[in-house]
Amino acid sequence: MSEEKLSPVEGFKTASNYLRGPIAEELVNGEPNFTGEAMQLLKHHGTYEQDDRDRRKEAKANKVPGGKYYSMMIRSVIPGGVLSSEQLLAQLDLCDEIGNTTIRLTTRQGIQLHGVLKENLRHYIKRVNEIQQTTLAACGDVCRNMMCSPLPIKANVVYDEMQKLCWDLKEHFKPRTGAYHELWISDEETGEKQLAGGGDGGPDPVEPIYGPTYLPRKFKMGVGLPEDNSADIYSQDIGFLGIVEGGKLVGYDLVVGGGFGRTPSAEKTFAAVAKALCYVPADQAIPAAEAVLKVQRDFGNRADRKRARLKYLVHDWGMEKFKTKVEEYYGGALEAPRAVAITEHNDGMGWGEQGDGKWYYGLAIENGRVKDEGDFRLKSALREIGTTLAPPLRITPHQNLIFCDIEPQDKSRLESVLRSHGVPLTEDVSLARRWSMACPAMPTCGLSITESERFMPGMIDQMDTMLAELGLQDELFTTRMTGCPNGCARPYNSDIGLVGRAVGKYTLFLGGSRLGHRLNWIYKDKVPSDEIVPELRKCFELFKAERQPSESFGDFCDRMGKDALLEKCG
Structure with a gap:
């Protein structure tokens, strides 16, 4: 493939000297945002540039530099979701100090912070590394x-x-590059220069697996x-x-x-x-x-x-x-x-025996958002649990949290802390809500076409009412929503997938599976947000009337196929 045909991002990586590029200079240039080259490279260090889309008109009216209120989203890499209470407490401190006062448990079992200003980026990444976590390779071509x-x-x-x-x-x-340590961890630049290698066909001396272009x-x-x-x-x-x-x-x-x-x-x-x-x-x-x-x-x-x-x-x-x-x-x-x-x-929710005399408890957290808002004070509850019981923790792929190593005598104490902070126990959360996910979308994601996380809770309220009226409240199925087609909340293999298509409109996918082993298919396109649950109601009514014994909703839709569903429900 000739050089001129490569994408611009390939050029940025090639010239970056192993993910350095102009990042160091731009961190201290006084501008509120980064250039495109630096931003592409910064992804490999675990951060994306965003802006508050709810405030764009305000930013322009106030003649804010760049016309936007810029901030950074940063992800921490947490393999398998395993972390300590101490690490979670540090993340909660950081979200209050320099973030938007919330954290988000991600669909890849990491932690995501929004609203970090450019000048606080280095402080966050250095602090995360001090608690034995990292942001390196949370994003990017790695x-x-x-x-x-x-x-x-x-x-x-x-x-x-x-x-x-x-x-x-x-x-x-x-990644093995020293750029991460130089930019975020060292007290001052080392001046170390890493040169591209591997020209003889052998492994690259700096990045033996990735090479200089990752x-x-x-x-x-x-x-x-x-x-x-x-x-x-x-x-x-x-x-x-x-x-x-x-x-x-x-x-x-x-x-x-x-x-x-x-x-x-x-x-x-x-x-x-x-x-x-x-x-x-x-x-x-x-x-x-x-x-x-x-x-x-x-x-x-x-x-x-x-x-x-x-x-x-x-x-x-x-x-x-x-x-x-x-x-x-x-x-x-x-x-x-x-x-x-x-x-x-x-999904590991509710109480379960570990096999060593201790227990774990899986707490369903809607869309992974950890916050204090009104009577719902999950962040405060986690602070109390983390400082008193201090259990090891696991983030789940469905954006929930598992408390591990709970002694039998502490089970009621854990539940009491959650309830006293207005946090519903998993047993009090409907199955439809427990098995739902939504991406952040508006106002922080620059790719989002329409709402997702802010819209999903109200839609689940409607679904809960509909399912209860049909006597189907005990059915197990996944509902996943994204504000754009990129699929961050994995909507394309769920029983019900909703993907942003235009402002206030979604593509409705059916026929996937909670087991995740098959794709769903487009049932209807550009469905207005207020018509989603009525459309689903017709499908669930047919499901109730014509399902086979023990058949799930996704399996039923897959067996019926799009044409038959449209004929009977459309």
């Missing part, structure tokens, strides 16, 4: 935060081994089990499906090519669930993953970022050609996948 089932099961070593793989993947695939696009991985696909492995570039024999985790089926970003106006783009590639013994999981990643590094599309994800390479080549190339990089033949089916998605 391996993002590694996902894994977060359940703290102690009676079964399988969960420990999966979570160890998650951490080992993070360590193996983290990956064509973001890369995601997740680890799960057939009976616990909470990590949504079919949505990942590489999913690791644990194979257990005789109580031991002997290896993994690797599924490849999942990814949900799409552009409705560009037919060349599409959502995809991952396809089975191979089986590998447990000790070969990382070498096999590295081979897959390097194939994407060397053959992924660096000209068109809309088609730069691994899913397009797998689609364009076909699995046979792709596997052959992976075997070449791996250095040997890969076994056929065991083709084990997904059977459950365990």
Whole structure:
């Protein structure tokens, strides 16, 4: 591929000297925002530039520099969602000190802070590293935060081994550049210069896995089990499906090519669930993953970022050609996948025994937003729990929080703290709300077309009423909403997906599954927000009348198909 055909972002990375570029200079130039080049590079350091879209008219009227109230969104990398109470308390302190007073538990089990001004960016990142976390590779053209089932099961070593793989993947695939430490951690610049290498075809001396231009696009991985696909492995570039024999985790089926970003106006783009590639013994999981990643590094599309994800390479080549190339990089033949089916998605909510005499409690947190607002004081509750009980914590892929290692005598105490702060217990949250997710969207996301997080709670209120009237309040199904087609809340494999299409209008997807193993399909496009629940009501009425025994709503829609549903409900 000739140099002139590369996307501008590839040029930024090539000239950046391993993700440095003009970041250091722009941090101190007095401007409220960054240039495009610096902003693209900053993503690899874990931050995006945003602005308050609710205040754009005000900013222009007040002649604010740049015409916008700029701020930064920053993500912390937390493999498998594992963190301590001390780390969470530090994040809560930071959101009050320099953020917008809230934090968000993300769909990739990390923590996201909004509203950080440019001049406070270094303070935040340095503080996060002081509590033994990082923002490096939370965004950008690298391996993002590694996902894994977060359940703290102690009676079964399988969960420990999966979570160890998650951490080992993070360590193996983290960028090696010194730029991160120089920019955010050191008290002063080291003056160190790293030169591009690998020109002889050997590994790059600075980035032996990525090389000086990193990956064509973001890369995601997740680890799960057939009976616990909470990590949504079919949505990942590489999913690791644990194979257990005789109580031991002997290896993994690797599924490849999942990814949900799409552009409705560009037919060349599409959502995809991952396809089975191979089986590998447990000790070969990382070498096999590295081979897959390097194939994407060397053959992924660096000209068109809309088609730069691994899913397009797998689609364009076909699995046979792709596997052959992976075997070449791996250095040997890969076994056929065991083709084990997904059977459950365990969200870890409510009380559960760990197997060591202690308990865990999964708290459903709507859209992952941790805040104090009126009588709902979740942030204050977490502060009290973190300073008194100080339990280890796990963030779930559904943006919820698990309190671990709770002594039997402390169970009522935990519940009491939550209730006294106006926080509903999981048992008091409807199933429709518990199994819903929404991306942040307005007002912070620059890509958002319409509302998501701010709209979803009211819509779920309507759904709860509708389901109760139909006697279907005990049904299990996922509802996921995004303010744009990029799919951050994974709407394309859920039972019900809602994707922003225009202001106040959504594309309604049906036919996915809570298990996450298949795509849904467009039922109706450009549905006005006030017509979503009435449209769904007609489908649920048909579901109640014609469902098969034990059939889920997503399975019912998939069996019926779009044409039959439209004929009977449209």
